[in-house]
Structure formats: structure tokens, C-alpha cells
Amino acid sequence: MNNTGSALSKITKDRDRTNILKKHEQNLLAFLVQHIPSWINSDMLTAFGLAGSFVTAASFILATYFHHSLLLFGILGFALNWFGDSLDGRLAYFRNRPRKWYGFSLDFTVDWLTNILIGLGYIVYVGGKWELLGFGFVVLYGWAMMTALLRYKIVDKYTIDSGILGPTEVRIIISMFLMVEVIWQGSIVYSGTLACVILFIINIIDSLKLLKIADSRDKEEKDAKKSA
Numbered sequence: 001m002n003n004t005g006s007a008l009s010k011i012t013k014d015r016d017r018t019n020i021l022k023k024h025e026q027n028l029l030a031f032l033v034q035h036i037p038s039w040i041n042s043d044m045l046t047a048f049g050l051a052g053s054f055v056t057a058a059s060f061i062l063a064t065y066f067h068h069s070l071l072l073f074g075i076l077g078f079a080l081n082w083f084g085d086s087l088d089g090r091l092a093y094f095r096n097r098p099r100k101w102y103g104f105s106l107d108f109t110v111d112w113l114t115n116i117l118i119g120l121g122y123i124v125y126v127g128g129k130w131e132l133l134g135f136g137f138v139v140l141y142g143w144a145m146m147t148a149l150l151r152y153k154i155v156d157k158y159t160i161d162s163g164i165l166g167p168t169e170v171r172i173i174i175s176m177f178l179m180v181e182v183i184w185q186g187s188i189v190y191s192g193t194l195a196c197v198i199l200f201i202i203n204i205i206d207s208l209k210l211l212k213i214a215d216s217r218d219k220e221e222k223d224a225k226k227s228a
Contacts, residue, residue, distance in 0.1 A: 017159070017160075017161055017166065018159065018161045018163060018164065018166075019161045019164060019165060019166030019168060019169055020164040020165070020169060021166075021168055021169060022166075025086070025168055029086055029087060029090050032087060033087065033090055033091050033094040034094070036087070036091060040091075041091070042088040042089065042091050042092045042097075042099075042103065043088070043106075045083070045084045045085075045087050045088035045091060046084060046085070046088045046106055046107070046110055047084070048080060048083065048084035049080065049081045049082075049083065049084025049085035049086075049088065049110065049114075050081075050084070050110050050113065050114065051080060051084070052076075052077045052078065052079070052080025052081030052082075052083070052084060052085075053077065053081050053110075053113065053114040053117045053118065054077070054117060055073060055074070055076060055077030055080060056073075056074040056077030056078055056081065056117070056118055056121060057077075057117040057118060057120060057121035058073070058077075058121070059071050059072070059073035059074035059076075059077060059121070059178075060074065060121030060122060060124055060125040061121060061124050061125070063125055064124055064125050064127075068181065068182060068185050069182050071125075071178045071181055071182055072178065072179070072182060074121075074174075074175070074178045075175045075178055075179070078171040078172075078174065078175050081114060081171065082167075082168060082171055085107070085110070085111070085114075085167070086168070088103070088107070089103045089107065104158075108145065108149070111145065111167075112142070112145065115137075115138055115141045115142060115145070116138060118137070118174075119134045119135065119137050119138035119141075120134065121134075122134035122137065122188075122192065123135065125188070126188065126189055126192070130189045130192070133189065133192040133193060133196060134192075136196045137192065137195065137196055137199070140196055140199040140200055140203060141199065143203045143207075144162065144199065144202070144203055144206070147203065147206050147207055147210055148160055150210055150214075151210055151213075154210065154213055154214050154217055155213060155217075162202050162206055163202075165202070173195070174195070177191040177192070177195070
């Protein structure tokens with residue numbers, strides 16, 4: 001097995017991914033973990049990812065008070081966020097220094113902060129009645145995070161994807177929305193509405209699937225108690 005293949009096996013063994021960019025993303029991560037300087041640790045990468053979220057939030061504020069083209073800095077923010085958020089845990093596993101529950105707790109906390117920052121940035125930028133879209137996005141993405149936590153509790157398998165969409169695809173889609181907004185100012189309220197509608201539908205589907213799984217587990221545990 002070559003170095004990349006060995007790295008890939010280390011960084012993917014604890015997570016079930018279904019997103020459309022899975023293969024390319026994991027190969028890139030396997031390459032990157034081999035070239036990150038030894039003095040950089042997972043906590044530094046987590047902080048780096050959170051800093052990217054602040055950059056994205058700041059891009060909305062700068063675009064509000066100066067020029068809407070400054071939204072393009074938000075794309076840089078998403079890139080920084082992907083780098084830190086995707087590599088922090090993978091680096092720990094690659095170096096055989098995983099802190100499963102510490103990393104899990106820290107990741108969810110930082111992801112929630114990221115969600116809030118982007119929502120607040122959007123609210124500042126659109127203003128007026130469209131502010132509700134920013135609030136809606138925070139709530140709906142929070143719902144998706146809660147579903148992931150519940151799934152982990154019920155099936156003991158951690159997955160951050162919903163079908164072919166994962167955090168990476170969401171970052172890319174929102175980045176595309178930002179680019180379109182720079183070209184066609186005002187379009188972000190329509191793309192924001194579309195994002196909320198799609199996220200709502202995905203959450204409903206995932207929640208129904210989760211309830212079905214939970215019901216099956218209840219029956220299995222009930223039968224096991226009877227047998228005992």
C-alpha cells in the first residue's frame with residue numbers, strides 16, 4: 001500500500017461518508033495530512049477553521065457597508081473553514097493521537113458557532129423582512145446537526161452527510177450563491193429562500209428515517225428483554 005493509501009485508511013476508518021465529493025475529498029485529505037508541519041496540531045486546525053467562519057461573517061458586514069463585491073471574501077472564508085474543519089480530526093487519526101470524544105465535542109461546538117456566524121452575517125447583509133431567512137437557516141441547519149447527534153446515539157454510527165450532500169457541498173453551494181450575488185445583486189434572497197426550502201425538505205426526510213430506525217431499535221430492545 002502506498003503512502004496515500006495508508007493515510008486514507010487511517011483517516012476514514014471512523015466515519016461513514018455518502019457525499020458526492022467523497023472520493024476526491026478523502027484523497028485530498030489523505031495527501032494533506034502527510035504534508036502538514038509537525039508543529040501544527042489538531043486544535044490549531046480547529047481554530048483555523050473557526051477563523052475562516054469569522055472571515056465569511058465579516059465579508060457580509062463589509063459588503064453591507066462598503067461594496068457587495070466584498071462578499072467574495074466569504075468564499076475564502078469557506079475555504080479556510082473547510083481546511084481546518086476537515087483536517088483537524090483527520091490529522092489526529094493519521095498521527096495516531098485521536099481524542100474521539102474531545103474532538104467530537106469540540107467539532108460540534110465550533111460547527112454551531114460557524115452556523116450562527118454565517119446566519120448573523122446574512123441577517124446584517126439582507127436586512128428588513130429578509131432577515132428571517134438568516135434566522136431560518138440557523139434553525140434548519142441546527143436541526144440537521146441535532147439529527148446527526150440523535151442518529152449517532154441510536155445507531156452508534158456517526159455520519160455528517162445527508163445523502164449526496166455534506167458540509168463540503170454546502171460550502172460550495174453557498175459560495176456559488178455569493179458569486180451570483182456579486183454579479184446579480186439582490187439574488188441572495190432568492191438563493192437563501194431556496195436553500196432554506198431544500199434544507200427543510202431534507203430535514204423532514206432525515207427525521208422520518210431516523211424515527212423509523214428508532215422505532216425498530218425500540219422493538220429490538222423490547223424483544224431482547226422478553227427473551228431474557
